[in-house]
Amino acid sequence: MPKNTLNPSEWVDLYADYLFNYTIGRVNDTEIAQDLVQETFLAALKSADNFRGNASERTWLVSILKRKIIDHYRRSNSAKGQAEVKINFPIGSDESEGDWLEERVADKRRMNIEDSIQNEELGLAIQKCIDKxxxxxxxxxxxxxxxxxxxxxxxxxxxxxxxxxxxxxxxxxxxxxxxxxxxxx
Amino acid sequence: MKKKSKLFINCDEAVIICDKSQYNEATWLDKLKLNLHLLLCGMCKKYSSNNTKLTSLCSKAKLNALSNEQKEVMKKVIETESLKKQ
CATH class of the missing domain: 1.10.10.10 (Winged helix-like DNA-binding domain superfamily/Winged helix DNA-binding domain)
Structure with missing residues (x-):
């Protein structure tokens, strides 16, 4: 089997939009997504020597991007998120609605979570075709x-x-x- | 012959109008010609329905893309980094 090789100079043209769409589905912010994609390319460049050539370039870059996204959430979750402890004391019959404001707001995302998963897959499929x-x-x-x-x-x-x-x-x-x-x- | 070509168009023209209409850039005369052609031509009719589907898929997927300037910036950063490495 021929080994895959890396061509960093073509990464942006070939994969930037794909990675960008992948990130947007997970962080929901264009600017952060753009930064993460850039970070991914730089990290990939740094560890290019470790690329064994078993996976395709795209797969390899996506696996780096996944770590970057996880790092992003770790960072944003560090100080403020952990300081806030929310405890519920459900009183009365209506236990489904909590006391906290966040729980009372209708969660539109949850209503069609399956749709949004499918739409993301669709988006990535289209992007892959565009890249071809x-x-x-x-x-x-x-x-x-x-x-x-x-x-x-x-x-x-x-x-x-x-x-x-x-x-x-x-x-x-x-x-x-x-x-x-x-x-x- | 000349009069005929004003309303009856060939398939090449038809598919281009079909593409234009996907971006709402076909005039009403274009659309009239296209619909007339679609009545007569099965292949273009199929293309037209596939094309509409493609548009709806694209809008459903809510694709995002980086603009060319953003990509240029990325390319430059990668280039300088890989030069540093060497």
Whole structure:
């Protein structure tokens, strides 16, 4: 089996968005997510010598990112979170609603937790397919669909004509549809 | 012939209009042409329904992406770090 090798110079193009989406699903804050992805790349660079080549680059980076996310929660949980001890004294019949304000607020996330898990898987699946596209198609599709930029803006930035852009978008969408077909259509 | 091509379009034009309409950038005339074409062409009809599905999947997934500037910053940091290492 050929051993996998690392190409740090291509990490950002190939994996940044995937890792970013992975992180967002777990920390729910774009800025923190961005920092964590950056930290992951740096940590990966530092320990690149330890990469044995058994896993793919992506898997390896995700495993580092997981540690970074756990570290992030450890850090944020250290001082303030532990100082606050909350004890409930349920009185009366209505035991399900606690005394603490947090427990009285409707938890919208819990209502459709299954949906959100599925949506995250879907997101990562789409991102994986996008990463498989040729760079130009991936760029244009991301700018248009995910960042929601105007056609004109993209044309100016990439120096292409609108009809050129639509052909690229068309190719990207066709490729994505067939990439997602087996699991999600 | 010339008059015909104003309303009846070929598949290449149809799929492009279909893509545009996914981003709400097709004019009403475009949409009219597209719908007329879809009545006549099974392949494009299939593409159109798949395309709509793709759009709904993408919006459901609530994907995020880093902007190009953010990526450039990341690349620079990686580059300087790997230079330091050598």
């Amino acid at each position: 596209l040729p760079k130009k198609q991936a760029d244009v599709f991301t700018m248009k669909t995910i960042l929601g930029m105007d056609t004109e803006e993209i044309c100016n930035e990439l120096n292409i004509t609108p009809s050129n852009l639509w052909v690229i978008i068309h190719r990207a969408r066709t490729a994505l549809a067939s990439c997602l077909k087996s699991n999600w259509f």
